[in-house]
Amino acid sequence: MAIVLVVAVVLGLLVLVGLVALFRWTVGADERRAKVLARGEAGTARILGWEQTGASHGRHDILRFTLAIRLQSDGAEFQATADRLVRPMEAPLFQAGMQRPVRVLRDGERVQVELE
Incomplete structure (x- = not known):
């Protein structure tokens, strides 16, 4: 009986950690983008190239x-x-060589960039 309880607790913790990670990856990304767009400094970016991240929405x-x-x-x-x-x-x-407006938010050594 104790083993079943331990397994249930471990599985519950794994599900909880997974949900927190998913929430941070989805909602957290939207919040970070909104913060950069609201507070970031305006600039212009020339696209040098792009690559697929393997992620999609x-x-x-x-x-x-x-x-x-x-x-x-x-x-x-x-x-x-x-x-x-x-x-x-x-x-x-969004082709290489094109210019696009951006917002840049500096946070110490970290620089966050969002294409508008």
Whole structure:
């Protein structure tokens, strides 16, 4: 009887950890994006390239873009990456060499970038 109880507790903990991880990955990502878009500094990014992350939302792929970013405030260019869900009809707007508006939020050494 004690073994069954231990197994049930372990399984319950695994399910709980899985749910917390899923919640953080989905809702947490939306909150981080909203924070960067609301508080981030405006800039322009030139798309250097992209790759598939292997993740998707529905039938839409999430792509990782390599960007050359120039902020409006200082004009210095730096490179960063940003993940974004791209729907098939939006694909022509995200080709290498194109420029897109971005928001950049600096948090100490960490830089968060969101394509608008």
